[in-house]
Amino acid sequence: MELILLGHIIGDFYVQTDKLAEKKKNSIKYMLIHCLIYTIVVGIGFYELSREIVKTLIILGLIFLSHLIIDLIKRKCNKKVVKYEYIIFLIDQVIHIMILLLIVYIAKLQINNNLMLDALNMKTCVVVASAVLVCWKPASIFVSLVFKIIPETIEQVGQTMKANKKAETEGIKIGSWIGILEREIIFILGLMGQFGAIGFVLTAKSLARFKQLESKSFAEKYLVGTLLSAFIAIVCIVICKFYIQGI
Numbered sequence: 001m002e003l004i005l006l007g008h009i010i011g012d013f014y015v016q017t018d019k020l021a022e023k024k025k026n027s028i029k030y031m032l033i034h035c036l037i038y039t040i041v042v043g044i045g046f047y048e049l050s051r052e053i054v055k056t057l058i059i060l061g062l063i064f065l066s067h068l069i070i071d072l073i074k075r076k077c078n079k080k081v082v083k084y085e086y087i088i089f090l091i092d093q094v095i096h097i098m099i100l101l102l103i104v105y106i107a108k109l110q111i112n113n114n115l116m117l118d119a120l121n122m123k124t125c126v127v128v129a130s131a132v133l134v135c136w137k138p139a140s141i142f143v144s145l146v147f148k149i150i151p152e153t154i155e156q157v158g159q160t161m162k163a164n165k166k167a168e169t170e171g172i173k174i175g176s177w178i179g180i181l182e183r184e185i186i187f188i189l190g191l192m193g194q195f196g197a198i199g200f201v202l203t204a205k206s207l208a209r210f211k212q213l214e215s216k217s218f219a220e221k222y223l224v225g226t227l228l229s230a231f232i233a234i235v236c237i238v239i240c241k242f243y244i245q246g247i
Helices: 001-014 018-023 028-050 055-079 082-107 120-148 154-159 164-190 194-207 216-246
Strands: none
Touching: 001 028, 001 082, 001 120, 001 154, 018 028, 018 082, 028 055, 028 082, 055 216, 120 154, 120 216, 154 216, 164 194
16 A cells, blocks of 8 residues: 555656646646546556556556546636635545545455565655655645635735746745755654754754744744644654554
8 A cells, every 4th residue: 555655646746747737727638637647657556466457457447537536626626715725635635545545445455475565674665755755745735725825914915016026936936945855854853763953953944034034924924834844744754653663
């Protein structure tokens, strides 16, 4: 199952480019392209589990149809309930993962002893790799969706004027990369058991933004982003720790 979850993360976030993600919002053609690519990526994991071509093809058909239906429903929901995109995002991911789990259960797929993933250390590597990938793009998307519901102040509106549009875009990109590095460093330090060092990471980030923190609106948004990023990284650490101890 670890391999299937890794395939889901790669197929739904990393193989899907930002351009494709934007185009599929208004085009069924690009929606079908995304679903096909996703199905192929996840299908590799299912084939490794079943090693049966016919069974794998049936499973791929189910994955393609279910993913397409869910994404179409998600697109309609996002258009009607723009304010709660981050909740729709979470529900969408939960449903996708539940369907994959259900398919594994119904198909009674088990890892054969001859397969490489049967080695415990390899399973651990897959889980850790999945957590690293979650802390990267999926977490960035979720944080950006949460930021959308934070009300804009007069000060923020002024900053979005056309004259400052380029600087604002660059600031968002830099902020996104800072958040990614923050989550990845916290995750690595957490796995190493160096929880005290996590405080230094957050302190260094705060020092870099010290002047901007004088603005109340920026300070509130900064705090939301920092705490949310740290929370996601800590959840990934806890899951990995429990999994490693469990095996």
